[in-house]
Amino acid sequence: MSENIYAHDPRVASDPFAAGEGNLFQRVMQMKHDEQGQMQGQTQDQQDQAQGQAAPAEGAASSADEGGMNLFSTVRPNIVQSIRAFRVQDLHDEAQRLEQHFLYAYCANAKSKQEVLETIATSFLFPKHFGKNYDGLYDCLTDLVQKAGEQPGFVVVLDGLPIAQKFDKDGRETLLDVFREASEYWGERKVPFRVFYSFA
Numbered sequence: 001m002s003e004n005i006y007a008h009d010p011r012v013a014s015d016p017f018a019a020g021e022g023n024l025f026q027r028v029m030q031m032k033h034d035e036q037g038q039m040q041g042q043t044q045d046q047q048d049q050a051q052g053q054a055a056p057a058e059g060a061a062s063s064a065d066e067g068g069m070n071l072f073s074t075v076r077p078n079i080v081q082s083i084r085a086f087r088v089q090d091l092h093d094e095a096q097r098l099e100q101h102f103l104y105a106y107c108a109n110a111k112s113k114q115e116v117l118e119t120i121a122t123s124f125l126f127p128k129h130f131g132k133n134y135d136g137l138y139d140c141l142t143d144l145v146q147k148a149g150e151q152p153g154f155v156v157v158l159d160g161l162p163i164a165q166k167f168d169k170d171g172r173e174t175l176l177d178v179f180r181e182a183s184e185y186w187g188e189r190k191v192p193f194r195v196f197y198s199f200a
Contacts, residue, residue: 078187108160153192
């Protein structure tokens with residue numbers, strides 16, 4: 001790939017492990033707080049209009065808000081799939097257009113499960129206490145973010161998952177199963193969580 005795309009929504013972080021507010025979840029909470037402050041500054045008419053556009057119909061999945069023609073028109077809102085014909089830049093641009101979190105991890109240089117998990121943790125700005133195991137990965141992708149408040153959706157790219165002696169086919173499948181479970185978790189909450197992966 002000729003262009004590097006950074007691992008996170010540019011609104012979320014510049015120094016991922018800075019003291020006090022250095023992880024994805026705290027920054028997501030700060031973004032939500034900032035958005036609420038902006039809403040309070042609007043007139044009542046603007047609030048009514050914004051709420052009318054933003055609020056999904058009862059029981060409708062958030063993907064209905066993603067609008068007419070978009071890159072994801074043929075991709076279910078909660079899925080883990082091969083990146084195939086998609087370009088990383090296009091996925092990034094679509095996530096920005098939909099105002100969803102874009103999480104990118106380039107894993108091809110990792111040689112073991114621990115290195116893959118460390119690459120993901122660093123790229124996704126996980127908290128320092130992340131345990132670098134599959135249970136910790138699931139918790140960081142689900143409960144910790146859920147506690148930060150309402151989420152707009154996620155586009156996740158796992159680029160170049162390695163084929164290595166200490167991270168074999170079974171290791172890759174177990175990792176992808178964690179992301180499948182996270183996708184189901186968010187699907188139950190009507191939040192899009194699309195994961196695209198490629199192998200090195």
